[in-house]
Amino acid sequence: MSAISLPTDISRRRDRRRGYAESLKGWTFVSPAALLLMLIYLVPLAMLLALSVTDYQLGAVVTGFVGLDNFERAFADPVFQRAFSNTLLYVAIVIPFGVGLALVIAILIHQRRRTRSLYEIIYFLPVTATLVAMATVWQFILHPRLGPVNKLLQTLGLPETHFLSDPALIVPTLAAIGVWQVVGFNVILFLAGLTAIPRELYDAARVDGASAPLDRFLTVTWPQLGPTTMFVTVTTSITAFKVFETVAVLTKGQRGTEVLLYAIYLEGFQYFEMGYAAALTLVFMTFVLLLSVWQTFHLDRRVHY
Amino acid sequence: MRKFPSPLAGLTPLLSHLVLLIGAAFILLPFFWMVLTSIRSPSEIFSVSFWPIPREFYGWENYGEAFGMVPLLRFMLNGVIVCLGILVVQLLVAVPAAYALAKLPFAGRRLLFALVVGALCVPMQVLALPLFMGLAEFNLLNTYFAMMLPFFLSVFAIFLFRQTFKSYPDEIIQAARLDGFTELEICWRLVAPSALPAISAFAVFSLVAHWNDLYWPMIVVSDTKLAPPPLGMLFFTNAEAGSNYGALMAGATVLTAPLVVAFLFARRQFIQGITMTGVK
Numbered sequence: 001m002s003a004i005s006l007p008t009d010i011s012r013r014r015d016r017r018r019g020y021a022e023s024l025k026g027w028t029f030v031s032p033a034a035l036l037l038m039l040i041y042l043v044p045l046a047m048l049l050a051l052s053v054t055d056y057q058l059g060a061v062v063t064g065f066v067g068l069d070n071f072e073r074a075f076a077d078p079v080f081q082r083a084f085s086n087t088l089l090y091v092a093i094v095i096p097f098g099v100g101l102a103l104v105i106a107i108l109i110h111q112r113r114r115t116r117s118l119y120e121i122i123y124f125l126p127v128t129a130t131l132v133a134m135a136t137v138w139q140f141i142l143h144p145r146l147g148p149v150n151k152l153l154q155t156l157g158l159p160e161t162h163f164l165s166d167p168a169l170i171v172p173t174l175a176a177i178g179v180w181q182v183v184g185f186n187v188i189l190f191l192a193g194l195t196a197i198p199r200e201l202y203d204a205a206r207v208d209g210a211s212a213p214l215d216r217f218l219t220v221t222w223p224q225l226g227p228t229t230m231f232v233t234v235t236t237s238i239t240a241f242k243v244f245e246t247v248a249v250l251t252k253g254q255r256g257t258e259v260l261l262y263a264i265y266l267e268g269f270q271y272f273e274m275g276y277a278a279a280l281t282l283v284f285m286t287f288v289l290l291l292s293v294w295q296t297f298h299l300d301r302r303v304h305y
Numbered sequence: 306m307r308k309f310p311s312p313l314a315g316l317t318p319l320l321s322h323l324v325l326l327i328g329a330a331f332i333l334l335p336f337f338w339m340v341l342t343s344i345r346s347p348s349e350i351f352s353v354s355f356w357p358i359p360r361e362f363y364g365w366e367n368y369g370e371a372f373g374m375v376p377l378l379r380f381m382l383n384g385v386i387v388c389l390g391i392l393v394v395q396l397l398v399a400v401p402a403a404y405a406l407a408k409l410p411f412a413g414r415r416l417l418f419a420l421v422v423g424a425l426c427v428p429m430q431v432l433a434l435p436l437f438m439g440l441a442e443f444n445l446l447n448t449y450f451a452m453m454l455p456f457f458l459s460v461f462a463i464f465l466f467r468q469t470f471k472s473y474p475d476e477i478i479q480a481a482r483l484d485g486f487t488e489l490e491i492c493w494r495l496v497a498p499s500a501l502p503a504i505s506a507f508a509v510f511s512l513v514a515h516w517n518d519l520y521w522p523m524i525v526v527s528d529t530k531l532a533p534p535p536l537g538m539l540f541f542t543n544a545e546a547g548s549n550y551g552a553l554m555a556g557a558t559v560l561t562a563p564l565v566v567a568f569l570f571a572r573r574q575f576i577q578g579i580t581m582t583g584v585k
Contacts, residue, residue: 245535
């Protein structure tokens with residue numbers, strides 16, 4: 001009440017002073033975060049852009065500006081072309097199977113009552129398990145002579161299959177492991193989506209004559225799950241573009257199995273071709289960036305605490 | 306009670322169980338084979354039998370060899386140090402920042418929040434090259450600090466906590482100020498505890514992500530003594546490739562067990578913590 005009776009210029013001055021004080025308080029609270037943001041994001045991003053137009057090699061004395069040569073070199077480089085097409089093939093397998101299977105499994109689990117949590121646990125296990133260790137296990141399971149998969153194929157009268165050395169099979173095999181790892185994660189997201197569908201919609205659909213399971217799926221479930229499906233697809237593609245662990249354990253990029261991140265890893269951290277690796281990183285980033293921008297703007301709706 | 310009308314209700318429960326069980330077998334196969342192999346004798350491993358009970362229990366030998374060949378406990382200790390170090394700093398940095406972004410007006414607040422959202426779109430792998438060069442410049446490679454540094458700032462934590470803190474009632478904050486609470490006390494003793502579900506979900510996410518991360522440790526660490534579990538596993542695989550599967554699977558079991566066991570005990574927190582992000 002007393003503030004009202006004060007002369008306006010004094011109160012305004014006090015307001016301003018309080019404004020500075022508040023600003024100062026705010027800044028002390030965010031300063032560690034702001035500092036780290038500069039140090040971990042802004043400066044490195046600027047460095048990355050600058051590096052990508054140079055021929056810098058770690059420890060080199062002379063470094064020159066090369067313009068867009070690194071990018072031209074990348075697209076003419078057979079190794080990078082392979083990394084590129086392998087990654088696309090990997091993504092093209094993981095998305096439909098990782099999303100499609102998850103949808104089917106989620107719908108089936110959603111119908112279960114007593115066994116629901118049991119299935120949830122089972123399908124979610126690979127998400128928490130250390131992928132590097134599990135990749136080692138897969139290597140053993142797919143072993144031509146010592147693995148159970150080939151033993152099974154043998155009893156069925158099928159030929160010995162070299163999943164991890166036959167060039168035509170390596171990327172699909174890696175993708176199958178990718179699906180194994182991601183499917184449980186997607187199942188949980190789909191289950192959340194299914195639970196959110198109002199029951200009345202199914203009743204309404206039944207009244208309208210959509211009573212066959214497939215009709216109900218097409219008229220209610222699929223449209224209602226639209227946003228979830230989109231989110232799951234984008235998330236799965238980001239994960240798939242970042243495939244690295246399985247390649248590092250199972251093939252080390254040999255026999256033409258480079259993928260984008262592994263190619264970057266080799267150029268940057270094994271051959272120390274910093275300029276070239278920076279250019280490759282930017283190419284990788286353009287692919288992931290669009291997807292992650294979309295994801296970030298939909299994060300708000302998913303974060304519901 | 307009438308069953309929930311589901312789009313595939315026409316499938317008999319039997320058929321849906323069948324599909325789910327086939328899927329479950331695919332999911333569980335590596336876990337089953339890993340544990341089984343870890344307690345089998347070499348002769349049984351080489352005969353590739355599907356019989357689920359080892360004829361001769363060989364667990365002591367396999368696990369003993371695994372612990373003898375690589376420092377498994379050391380790997381796990383490294384994992385604990387790195388994960389906890391990261392988490393503690395993440396919370397110390399993100400909670401006050403999120404509180405200020407949610408509740409304190411200050412010049413540049415919108416810009417800072419825009420930067421946080423922008424940073425959310427940048428995957429860590431993009432920053433690896435310059436960060437590696439910086440750490441090499443200061444001779445910090447092969448240290449715990451190098452493994453932790455890029456993750457000290459979690460823009461996701463700031464984003465998540467800000468959304469949560471925003472819903473905290475302003476009246477309580479005002480009243481606390483009048484009662485003589487400092488801003489720091491309001492942040493840590495009133496607002497942060499009210500967001501405990503979000504904080505613990507984030508903690509689970511952070512611990513799982515960094516326990517399992519291979520990319521960054523592989524770049525900055527070459528010393529076996531510093532390796533966290535995934536890198537340790539990679540060293541183990543490379544060193545012993547093709548020779549001793551019993552020990553290798555025993556090692557894989559040991560390194561996978563902590564998170565899997567924790568998951569089985571705190572299923573809800575794990576599922577919530579990991580899936581809330583959509584970002585792995």
